[in-house]
Amino acid sequence: MKATATANANIALAKYWGQRDIALTLPANSSISMTLDGLSTKTTVEFSGGLKQDSLKIDGHAASREEIARTSGFLDIVRKMHGTQIFARVESENNFPKSAGLASSASGFAALALAATRALGMELDAIELSKLARRGSGSASRSVFGGFVEWKKGSREDGSDCYATPIAPKEHWPELKMIVAVLTKKEKAVSSEKGMQLTMSTSPLYNAWLGSADSDLEAAREAILEKDFNGLGKTAEMNCLKMHSTMLTTEPHLIYWEPETIGLMKGIMGLREDGVECYFTIDAGPQVKVLCLEKDAKRIVKYLSFLPGVKETRVCGTGEGARIAKQGLF
Numbered sequence: 001m002k003a004t005a006t007a008n009a010n011i012a013l014a015k016y017w018g019q020r021d022i023a024l025t026l027p028a029n030s031s032i033s034m035t036l037d038g039l040s041t042k043t044t045v046e047f048s049g050g051l052k053q054d055s056l057k058i059d060g061h062a063a064s065r066e067e068i069a070r071t072s073g074f075l076d077i078v079r080k081m082h083g084t085q086i087f088a089r090v091e092s093e094n095n096f097p098k099s100a101g102l103a104s105s106a107s108g109f110a111a112l113a114l115a116a117t118r119a120l121g122m123e124l125d126a127i128e129l130s131k132l133a134r135r136g137s138g139s140a141s142r143s144v145f146g147g148f149v150e151w152k153k154g155s156r157e158d159g160s161d162c163y164a165t166p167i168a169p170k171e172h173w174p175e176l177k178m179i180v181a182v183l184t185k186k187e188k189a190v191s192s193e194k195g196m197q198l199t200m201s202t203s204p205l206y207n208a209w210l211g212s213a214d215s216d217l218e219a220a221r222e223a224i225l226e227k228d229f230n231g232l233g234k235t236a237e238m239n240c241l242k243m244h245s246t247m248l249t250t251e252p253h254l255i256y257w258e259p260e261t262i263g264l265m266k267g268i269m270g271l272r273e274d275g276v277e278c279y280f281t282i283d284a285g286p287q288v289k290v291l292c293l294e295k296d297a298k299r300i301v302k303y304l305s306f307l308p309g310v311k312e313t314r315v316c317g318t319g320e321g322a323r324i325a326k327q328g329l330f
């Protein structure tokens with residue numbers, strides 16, 4: 001009745017923003033991501049007949065009421081699949097700051113989906129696991145797999161064709177790196193889920209976002225398969241700015257950036273003018289991730305460390321998918 005799983009975060013290069021079904025977490029557009037080797041979440045789940053409710057600890061602290069409610073809601077889906085009503089003790093540890101735009105919900109729900117189903121003796125295949133992880137957080141559907149991953153929006157109302165699949169394994173492009181620059185460890189004020197609902201209902205640019213999502217997806221997939229670094233970088237950076245344009249024009253405005261975020265964006269553009277190949281991408285938070293090739297990573301890290309507000313940098317390569325861990329957290 002107990003299992004532990006680890007999953008890595010993923011960063012989208014063609015992003016997901018908006019849902020066609022909120023209750024089932026079905027996206028309005030498909031997305032492509034890179035699973036990162038440096039950022040992971042480990043989660044232990046134990047179901048036990050003696051418990052009166054679910055409990056949750058994250059990074060050694062009792063979780064907030066909202067976090068417990070979200071986890072319990074997810075565990076209800078697992079309990080329903082299994083046909084049980086017993087509660088669980090859950091402990092989770094991230095090796096990076098959570099809820100600050102570093103995809104902790106992706107690694108978190110992918111690890112929880114695997115640990116919770118195994119704890120109940122269920123052996124889901126990767127596609128079923130991806131569908132389940134999606135119910136916790138859309139991007140978690142992609143963290144089930146390693147390497148480069150595509151999450152198809154699907155068209156069925158019940159979400160049965162909405163899951164992620166790998167497009168290239170982690171060994172495909174070892175020279176490709178993503179430098180994660182942490183600017184603040186504060187948690188974000190508006191969750192991605194809430195943010196995308198506001199954007200869909202109020203941004204005048206949202207339809208334009210949807211209008212170019214498919215061509216960005218094709219371009220990103222092709223650039224990954226051909227290992228076309230500049231093609232991928234240009235597509236990813238532009239795609240990120242298109243997504244943020246819809247956020248900026250949401251009512252009330254969703255400005256996930258801090259002043260230092262813009263400093264880094266300009267810094268990366270400046271480096272590029274100096275001949276260093278690098279591109280930025282940013283999610284629903286202030287952190288900046290820089291796509292580059294291994295040969296330039298050291299130089300870029302050094303440059304970033306001189307920019308105001310950069311607290312930490314991590315150079316990540318492509319990582320593996322969700323897996324069972326031997327050592328539990330309790």
Ligand code: PMV
Nearest residue numbers: 012015016138139192283284
């Ligand atoms: O899965 P969520 O609810 O954390 O949403 C993820 C949204 C973005 O990170 C901004 C984009 C993406 O595709 O990961």
